[in-house]
Amino acid sequence: MAKNPPHTPETGLWNQLNAWMTKGPAGYTFLSLYTLITSALLITNPRTSLFTDIVFVLFLLLILAIYRSRLDMRFKVGLAVVALGFVLPYFGTLNPYYIDVATQAGIFATLAMGLNVVVGFAGLLDLGYVAFYAVGAYLWSIFSTPQIGNMISGATPVGEGWFYLFIIIGLMVGGLFGVLLGLPVLRLRGDYLAIVTLGFGEVIRVLAVNLDKPINITNGAQGIKDIERPPLFFAPALKALGFNLDNNQLYQLFFYFMVLLVVLITMLVVGRLKNSRIGRAWTAIREDETAAIAQGIPLVRMKLMAFAVGASFAGAMGVIFASKQLFINPPTFDLLRSISILSMVILGGLGNIPGVILGAVLVTLLNLQILPRIAEILRTAKEAGLPIPQSFDPTQYQRLLFGLLMILMMIFRPEGILPEDRRRQELHDHDDEPVEGQA
Amino acid sequence: MALLEASNITKVFGGLTAVNDVTLTIDEGSIVSVIGPNGAGKTTFFNILTGIYKPDKGDVRFNGQSIAGLRPDQIAARGMRRTFQNIRLFPNMTVLENVLVGMHTHLRAPFWNILLRNRSLRLEEGKARDKSRELLRFVGLDDKRDNLAKNLPYGDQRRLEIARALAGDPKLILLDEPTAGMNPNETVEATHLIRRLRDERGVTVVLIEHDMRLVMSISERISVLDYGTKIAEGDGQVIRSNPRVIEAYLGKAAGHHG
Numbered sequence: 001m002a003k004n005p006p007h008t009p010e011t012g013l014w015n016q017l018n019a020w021m022t023k024g025p026a027g028y029t030f031l032s033l034y035t036l037i038t039s040a041l042l043i044t045n046p047r048t049s050l051f052t053d054i055v056f057v058l059f060l061l062l063i064l065a066i067y068r069s070r071l072d073m074r075f076k077v078g079l080a081v082v083a084l085g086f087v088l089p090y091f092g093t094l095n096p097y098y099i100d101v102a103t104q105a106g107i108f109a110t111l112a113m114g115l116n117v118v119v120g121f122a123g124l125l126d127l128g129y130v131a132f133y134a135v136g137a138y139l140w141s142i143f144s145t146p147q148i149g150n151m152i153s154g155a156t157p158v159g160e161g162w163f164y165l166f167i168i169i170g171l172m173v174g175g176l177f178g179v180l181l182g183l184p185v186l187r188l189r190g191d192y193l194a195i196v197t198l199g200f201g202e203v204i205r206v207l208a209v210n211l212d213k214p215i216n217i218t219n220g221a222q223g224i225k226d227i228e229r230p231p232l233f234f235a236p237a238l239k240a241l242g243f244n245l246d247n248n249q250l251y252q253l254f255f256y257f258m259v260l261l262v263v264l265i266t267m268l269v270v271g272r273l274k275n276s277r278i279g280r281a282w283t284a285i286r287e288d289e290t291a292a293i294a295q296g297i298p299l300v301r302m303k304l305m306a307f308a309v310g311a312s313f314a315g316a317m318g319v320i321f322a323s324k325q326l327f328i329n330p331p332t333f334d335l336l337r338s339i340s341i342l343s344m345v346i347l348g349g350l351g352n353i354p355g356v357i358l359g360a361v362l363v364t365l366l367n368l369q370i371l372p373r374i375a376e377i378l379r380t381a382k383e384a385g386l387p388i389p390q391s392f393d394p395t396q397y398q399r400l401l402f403g404l405l406m407i408l409m410m411i412f413r414p415e416g417i418l419p420e421d422r423r424r425q426e427l428h429d430h431d432d433e434p435v436e437g438q439a
Numbered sequence: 440m441a442l443l444e445a446s447n448i449t450k451v452f453g454g455l456t457a458v459n460d461v462t463l464t465i466d467e468g469s470i471v472s473v474i475g476p477n478g479a480g481k482t483t484f485f486n487i488l489t490g491i492y493k494p495d496k497g498d499v500r501f502n503g504q505s506i507a508g509l510r511p512d513q514i515a516a517r518g519m520r521r522t523f524q525n526i527r528l529f530p531n532m533t534v535l536e537n538v539l540v541g542m543h544t545h546l547r548a549p550f551w552n553i554l555l556r557n558r559s560l561r562l563e564e565g566k567a568r569d570k571s572r573e574l575l576r577f578v579g580l581d582d583k584r585d586n587l588a589k590n591l592p593y594g595d596q597r598r599l600e601i602a603r604a605l606a607g608d609p610k611l612i613l614l615d616e617p618t619a620g621m622n623p624n625e626t627v628e629a630t631h632l633i634r635r636l637r638d639e640r641g642v643t644v645v646l647i648e649h650d651m652r653l654v655m656s657i658s659e660r661i662s663v664l665d666y667g668t669k670i671a672e673g674d675g676q677v678i679r680s681n682p683r684v685i686e687a688y689l690g691k692a693a694g695h696h697g
Contacts, residue, residue, distance in 0.1 A: 273554075290491070
């Protein structure tokens with residue numbers, strides 16, 4: 001069970017410093033300087049290196065600092081817009097690697113928020129969540145490539161302009177699959193539910209592998225390539241403004257902003273659902289099913305709704321992901337991916353939206369940047385003659401380190417990095433003023 | 440007028456007849472107690488009324504309509520609410536949220552209004568909050584509305600459960616041992632609150648209770664169950680002098696110690 005930290009007055013040097021830096025004139029100065037320095041360092045050091053990695057992580061943590069600070073809302077929003085809307089994309093045109101990391105972090109943030117609806121809000125453990133992502137990805141992949149001709153003879157791929165419509169279709173088909181998964185598991189709880197959802201995830205993946213005959217729908221293990229990308233409608237405008245970017249950079253910017261938009265919409269939707277009769281009904285079901293029914297909450301409808309809402313985000317994100325990757329195949333959607341998304345939710349703070357986003361960003365950074373970088377440093381050290389056994393290959397141990405981190409997290413902070421804090425949230429609901437003097 | 444009519448209810452679990460041909464009529468605006476030794480089938484009877492179990496035989500009519508076979512949430516939505524013998528709050532939700540959940544059946548905002556957070560939604564949520572606060576004031580918990588339910592003292596948890604049940608605007612409220620585990624002071628307060636449910640809010644009350652002083656002081660009618668069968672019915676005077684009731688209680692009491 002998650003512990004609830006008591007609201008004690010802030011003591012200790014760190015807490016005092018923290019309180020001082022997050023409000024008042026010191027807060028404004030600190031955050032402005034933070035943004036300015038990290039932005040300047042990124043833009044002047046665009047080459048991929050350990051130094052840039054560290055600055056990049058610090059830069060992303062800025063968003064967390066902004067969120068946690070108690071400053072004027074307009075200032076906070078403005079600073080976030082500058083950081084995510086201008087600095088990061090500009091930096092991305094200098095080094096495409098980092099903007100791709102940011103885009104992937106956004107994709108996983110959306111998936112984690114979707115899974116959080118099912119696991120965090122409604123308390124239904126789902127180990128097959130990636131299946132819905134696969135459904136969305138295959139949907140666009142099949143319809144936007146000649147693959148559709150294999151399935152329906154004579155059919156031609158839909159044009160690139162259909163991409164936007166397919167995000168909506170992906171949303172709906174994802175939701176539909178959520179209901180399909182939900183129906184057989186309504187009576188199950190806990191371990192049993194987890195096993196069935198795990199099976200469902202595997203079924204979808206195995207279907208993707210095997211549905212190349214008798215009718216070739218998914219092209220089997222070879223996957224689908226040359227997936228259509230959306231039209232770059234904004235390219236002429238950027239050119240007119242004097243930015244000379246190649247197609248790759250343009251697509252990278254496009255997907256970055258697309259994902260950012262979806263993350264914002266998801267945050268809004270999930271946040272609003274959470275503080276509504278629907279979200280409260282989900283939480284009530286998580287807390288005590290019998291008591292929830294006794295309040296007149298229709299269990300079946302509410303559980304199905306949780307599955308559908310959670311799955312729909314994955315469906316929509318699947319469409320964007322397929323279009324971004326240009327190529328998908330079944331192993332992209334294996335069990336490890338589901339577990340990885342679940343670990344983001346738990347690491348960040350089950351049930352808490354900002355926590356879950358933080359979890360997604362941190363795990364993505366760990367997997368794409370931090371752990372490979374540590375492995376590289378160890379390798380360099382080995383080559384430089386440090387006494388590391390020859391048979392020890394640091395790259396092989398990345399997963400081990402990740403596992404170790406998860407174990408340490410669960411021992412020392414089982415409630416996640418940013419746990420749900422209902423009390424504070426309640427207080428924030430009543431007044432729009434920044435609340436002074438509380439943790 | 441009869442608000443609830445349970446006729447010839449029978450429920451069998453395996454070889455055990457938990458409730459055997461019980462008929463009970465509850466008039467609107469009354470306070471009625473169901474008593475009986477441990478294991479007499481009182482809670483099973485409550486579970487049948489609220490739809491958690493389906494009766495094997497018999498019918499339940501509530502407010503003129505048959506409700507036997509309806510799901511618990513459908514019965515709750517028709518205005519029958521309950522509390523539980525071993526308190527079942529939503530422990531990690533705040534006091535206010537617990538009451539808001541109780542109001543679920545009265546909130547009608549469509550999905551799209553929630554996503555848009557438009558005027559009609561904000562209006563509905565605002566009203567729901569006001570009403571929840573009013574109910575919390577009624578049971579004396581408004582100043583604790585932002586606490587987590589699990590952090591409340593025992594007596595407060597019992598009162599919160601009643602406030603949550605009231606949030607559904609029930610016609611009938613079933614209280615399963617509302618004073619279990621309370622000290623004498625808390626019991627007096629609880630008795631007062633139960634009476635106010637009926638007098639101030641017009642809710643019909645049925646309670647299962649072991650505290651005979653409470654039962655005798657508050658109930659207009661008492662039904663006694665023993666081994667799943669109704670063995671007596673009437674006002675306090677009648678029950679007190681009924682030889683079968685005395686036998687049922689003393690027989691049991693001699694077996695335990697108390």
